[in-house]
Amino acid sequence: MKVIYSDKHQAHQGGMELHRGELVPCYEMPSRAQFMLDALRQAGFPILPPRDFAPEQLERVHSADYLQFLRTAYSQWQAAGKSGFMLPSAFPARGQRQDKIPTGIHAKLGYYSYDASTPMVAGTWQAVEAGAHCALTAAALVAEGEQSAYALCRPPGHHAGYATFGGYCFLNNAALAAQYLRDQGKRKVVVLDVDYHHGNGTQDIFWQRDDVLTISIHGDPATEYPFFLGYADEHGEGAGLGYCHNFPLPAGTDWPTYQQVLLKALQLIKDFNPDAMVVSLGVDTFEDDPISAFKLKAGHYPLLGAHIASLGLPTVFIQEGGYAVAEVGQNVAAVLQGFEQTA
Numbered sequence: 566m567k568v569i570y571s572d573k574h575q576a577h578q579g580g581m582e583l584h585r586g587e588l589v590p591c592y593e594m595p596s597r598a599q600f601m602l603d604a605l606r607q608a609g610f611p612i613l614p615p616r617d618f619a620p621e622q623l624e625r626v627h628s629a630d631y632l633q634f635l636r637t638a639y640s641q642w643q644a645a646g647k648s649g650f651m652l653p654s655a656f657p658a659r660g661q662r663q664d665k666i667p668t669g670i671h672a673k674l675g676y677y678s679y680d681a682s683t684p685m686v687a688g689t690w691q692a693v694e695a696g697a698h699c700a701l702t703a704a705a706l707v708a709e710g711e712q713s714a715y716a717l718c719r720p721p722g723h724h725a726g727y728a729t730f731g732g733y734c735f736l737n738n739a740a741l742a743a744q745y746l747r748d749q750g751k752r753k754v755v756v757l758d759v760d761y762h763h764g765n766g767t768q769d770i771f772w773q774r775d776d777v778l779t780i781s782i783h784g785d786p787a788t789e790y791p792f793f794l795g796y797a798d799e800h801g802e803g804a805g806l807g808y809c810h811n812f813p814l815p816a817g818t819d820w821p822t823y824q825q826v827l828l829k830a831l832q833l834i835k836d837f838n839p840d841a842m843v844v845s846l847g848v849d850t851f852e853d854d855p856i857s858a859f860k861l862k863a864g865h866y867p868l869l870g871a872h873i874a875s876l877g878l879p880t881v882f883i884q885e886g887g888y889a890v891a892e893v894g895q896n897v898a899a900v901l902q903g904f905e906q907t908a
């Protein structure tokens with residue numbers, strides 16, 4: 566399995582996040598990618614740079630005005646006499662309007678996001694564009710006949726919606742990969758999100774569609790980020806009704822429980838009979854993850870990879886979360902090795 570990686574992710578660093586009411590250094594830090602890269606190299610995976618893609622490719626899953634905002638936000642921040650990292654100060658809430666985009670950068674930051682955990686810095690756009698190109702390259706390899714490929718994306722993407730950023734995410738790498746596979750002729754694609762947090766952005770993007778099935782297994786939103794989406798009664802809308810499944814699980818969930826739910830998700834995928842699969846691979850389900858509450862152990866990640874491989878589908882793995890930095894590399898490599906030894 567080829568690993569697609571760009572060191573341009575390093576341009577995204579130096580911010581702080583509002584975490585449980587306190588401004589703290591970001592958990593989503595550059596060293597995460599270094600640990601993953603080192604572990605994958607040691608495991609013998611070939612590492613390739615991303616191909617280039619036209620800007621229009623990003624508009625396959627994000628609005629043009631949102632992308633234009635991301636590209637220009639930092640220069641607007643500087644024009645307002647600011648420096649350092651950007652955080653929103655006000656968000657449109659119930660009873661307020663979403664049909665008007667304010668002119669000032671502070672209001673626009675809130676208009677296009679939904680939390681204060683996701684700072685932007687001068688290099689953020691360069692980093693996330695490179696991450697998107699890694700995802701698109703992995704999807705291209707699978708569309709061209711490879712059984713699987715992995716995109717080492719940093720920052721993650723599954724919390725980014727059609728026109729929103731949050732949860733450390735700006736561009737939805739998994740959605741970009743799924744749409745690319747569709748555009749290359751895969752008739753039906755499934756996105757399986759095994760990150761600890763609900764893939765709210767991916768669900769948003771494909772909510773009304775029956776050609777991309779979204780499935781997410783995650784911490785119960787009643788007590789866990791993103792809090793306001795990810796319940797089991799969310800099944801899509803319009804043509805998309807029945808093409809979205811959520812499996813919220815309680816804090817403390819261990820492997821036996823997780824595996825049982827995973828098998829249910831795999832059965833739903835078999836019933837859908839897709840031509841390809843995108844896996845939003847977060848390993849923040851790990852027992853020592855600092856911001857998460859599941860109890861998976863290192864030895865369970867090869868099993869996760871093997872279960873995914875049991876479907877026998879062309880598979881694009883997209884890196885999402887995983888904040889136990891010292892172990893994130895081993896856990897990611899274990900999933901991919903488990904997959905390869907079974908595929």
Ligand SMILES: NCCCNCCCCCS
Nearest residue numbers: 585682732733762790886
């Ligand atoms: N108090 C909860 C703060 C959560 N902060 C965002 C977590 C994003 C995970 C991305 S995989």
Ligand SMILES: [Zn+2]
Nearest residue numbers: 760761762886
């Ligand atoms: Zn996560």
